[in-house]
Amino acid sequence: MPSLPDALPDAVHADRRRRFDELYAAHNRQVLGYLLRRTESTDDAADVFAETFLTAWRRLDDLPTGQQAGLWLYGTARRTLANFRRGERRRAALAGRLRAGLSGYQPPEQEGELADITAAFRGLAEPDRELLSLVAWEGLDPGQIAAVLGCSPNAARIRLHRARRRLAGALAGLDRQETCPAPARVYVVNGDIA
Amino acid sequence: MNPVTRICPVSDAEAAALAGAATLADLARQITDSPPVTGTGRAAVWPDGRSGTGRYAGRRSTRHRLLIGIPVAAALALAGLVVTSAGKPGEKVGPVSFGPASARAAVLSVTRHGGYLRVIVTNPLADAKQFRAEFARYGLDISLTLVPASPSLVGTLVFTESGPSITPITAVGRCDSGGGGSACPVGVEVPLGYKGYAQLTFGRAARPGERYETTAPANAPGEAMHGLNFAGKTVAQVLAMLAARHVTAAQYLVNVRCQNVLRASAPASWFVSNADPWAPGEVVLSVSKTWPDRRASCAATPSPAPFTPKAG
Numbered sequence: 001m002p003s004l005p006d007a008l009p010d011a012v013h014a015d016r017r018r019r020f021d022e023l024y025a026a027h028n029r030q031v032l033g034y035l036l037r038r039t040e041s042t043d044d045a046a047d048v049f050a051e052t053f054l055t056a057w058r059r060l061d062d063l064p065t066g067q068q069a070g071l072w073l074y075g076t077a078r079r080t081l082a083n084f085r086r087g088e089r090r091r092a093a094l095a096g097r098l099r100a101g102l103s104g105y106q107p108p109e110q111e112g113e114l115a116d117i118t119a120a121f122r123g124l125a126e127p128d129r130e131l132l133s134l135v136a137w138e139g140l141d142p143g144q145i146a147a148v149l150g151c152s153p154n155a156a157r158i159r160l161h162r163a164r165r166r167l168a169g170a171l172a173g174l175d176r177q178e179t180c181p182a183p184a185r186v187y188v189v190n191g192d193i194a
Numbered sequence: 195m196n197p198v199t200r201i202c203p204v205s206d207a208e209a210a211a212l213a214g215a216a217t218l219a220d221l222a223r224q225i226t227d228s229p230p231v232t233g234t235g236r237a238a239v240w241p242d243g244r245s246g247t248g249r250y251a252g253r254r255s256t257r258h259r260l261l262i263g264i265p266v267a268a269a270l271a272l273a274g275l276v277v278t279s280a281g282k283p284g285e286k287v288g289p290v291s292f293g294p295a296s297a298r299a300a301v302l303s304v305t306r307h308g309g310y311l312r313v314i315v316t317n318p319l320a321d322a323k324q325f326r327a328e329f330a331r332y333g334l335d336i337s338l339t340l341v342p343a344s345p346s347l348v349g350t351l352v353f354t355e356s357g358p359s360i361t362p363i364t365a366v367g368r369c370d371s372g373g374g375g376s377a378c379p380v381g382v383e384v385p386l387g388y389k390g391y392a393q394l395t396f397g398r399a400a401r402p403g404e405r406y407e408t409t410a411p412a413n414a415p416g417e418a419m420h421g422l423n424f425a426g427k428t429v430a431q432v433l434a435m436l437a438a439r440h441v442t443a444a445q446y447l448v449n450v451r452c453q454n455v456l457r458a459s460a461p462a463s464w465f466v467s468n469a470d471p472w473a474p475g476e477v478v479l480s481v482s483k484t485w486p487d488r489r490a491s492c493a494a495t496p497s498p499a500p501f502t503p504k505a506g
Contacts (some may be wrong), residue, residue, distance in 0.1 A: 016226075017226045020222070020225070020226055021222065021226070024222045024225075028210070028218055028222070029206040029207065029209065029210040030206050032206070032209040032210060032213060032218075033204065033205060033206030033207075033208075033209040033210070035209075036203070036204050036209045036212075037202065037203050037204055049221075050221060050225070053221070053222070053225055054225050054228065057225045057226060057228065062425075094221060094224040094225070095221070096361070097217045097220060097221070098213055098217050098218070098221055101212060101213045101214050101217045102212050102213060104212070105204070105212050107203045107204070108203060108204075110201055114200055114201055117197045117198070117200060117201050118201050120197075121197075121198055121201060132196070132198045133198060135196060135198070136196045136198035136199040136202065137198070137199070137202050150449045151449070167197070167198070171197065
């Protein structure tokens with residue numbers, strides 16, 4: 001039987017691994033979905049996914065528990081993706097297989113009314129889009145959004161209200177401009193307005 | 195109904211199906227096989243710079259550590275390591291000496307192996323023209339640029355923009371784990387006859403006072419704060435640690451109303467959560483008035499809503 005000092009690191013490692021596996025099993029789909037919904041670059045989605053969970057592995061002892069861990073992962077994925085959008089990307093060697101798996105994905109082409117909503121949505125500033133998306137796509141409430149964005153729930157609530165108002169304004173504006181050509185906008189591949 | 199719900203591009207279930215369960219499980223295994231670096235690893239801390247402070251917007255605010263680099267000397271040593279690790283001896287078509295007589299080191303090591311050229315940067319201090327000329331010798335339309343990188347990323351590949359047939363060459367176990375796990379990207383493998391264009395970006399050493407464009411965590415091996423346990427300590431305590439190493443805090447990153455902003459100073463009693471290299475001998479500290487920081491306290495707020503995606 002190994003002595004305690006020898007056995008302890010193995011036990012600690014096994015425990016960390018178990019905790020990570022639980023975290024991964026509970027949240028990997030949500031994080032991957034979150035990323036694919038935010039970027040048209042499937043390579044970026046794969047790399048940021050790997051980075052996010054690698055960060056979680058390294059900071060496992062600092063992570064909140066339960067559903068709050070999912071919010072932490074969203075926040076980390078969001079910040080990492082923001083880094084990628086700023087230009088420099090580093091390709092993660094361990095994400096190679098995931099990149100290949102995602103490479104066939106094409107975001108759906110929206111038509112009719114949905115195309116109008118998409119246009120209005122894309123015309124909003126990134127912070128507004130993120131707030132509205134966290135509600136609509138991730139199903140979060142203002143308290144949870146606050147955790148993802150790192151602000152107070154009250155601030156998240158106020159900003160969400162404003163974002164909704166701006167989206168409504170943009171949708172109304174589209175109706176008014178039905179016969180006019182839409183103003184030209186240039187998008188970078190990640191969907192940010194250039 | 196929130197109209198944005200109706201334009202959800204892809205559901206969690208669809209995303210998982212695209213990736214495949216086996217691939218996701220494989221990735222988890224690779225992550226847990228990498229060193230955990232308990233208590234020293236940290237999350238990427240940079241905010242959406244677009245709406246942050248002007249000084250901090252743009253490329254210079256970028257930090258990535260998907261792939262963690264290695265010092266130049268190690269990169270030079272790896273050129274040999276990678277080639278010999280190919281199993282069979284490759285047909286060597288390089289390195290080719292290039293540049294002024296005072297810098298005889300080749301800028302690239304190019305070896306032919308099977309249907310591929312293996313390209314390793316051997317001189318991260320050469321200029322872009324030299325690299326381009328060297329690639330052109332092999333009929334490749336590849337441009338290589340260098341960006342100032344924090345010490346542990348010098349000589350490593352930090353960004354590629356290319357077709358899928360160009361793949362990174364990694365040296366397993368030779369650097370701190372990042373998004374690449376224990377695999378450090380030190381070069382690329384290019385199919386013979388590659389006709390497309392590719393852009394590769396490697397890290398180079400920064401000049402004194404020059405800000406890094408890409409950084410590893412400040413406490414990664416080879417970085418200014420390696421070995422320091424600073425998370426949760428006060429600004430005053432961390433500044434004292436830094437002073438002992440002749441390192442200064444160039445900026446402080448503070449979360450104000452959902453936005454991270456840079457400040458020139460911070461109260462000595464505030465707490466440090468993260469640190470990133472900024473320039474040679476300088477770091478930027480993420481600070482908060484309370485500890486755990488505000489984001490953590492937000493996360494602790496109870497919420498009745500289930501954590502279930504509505505998308506899909």
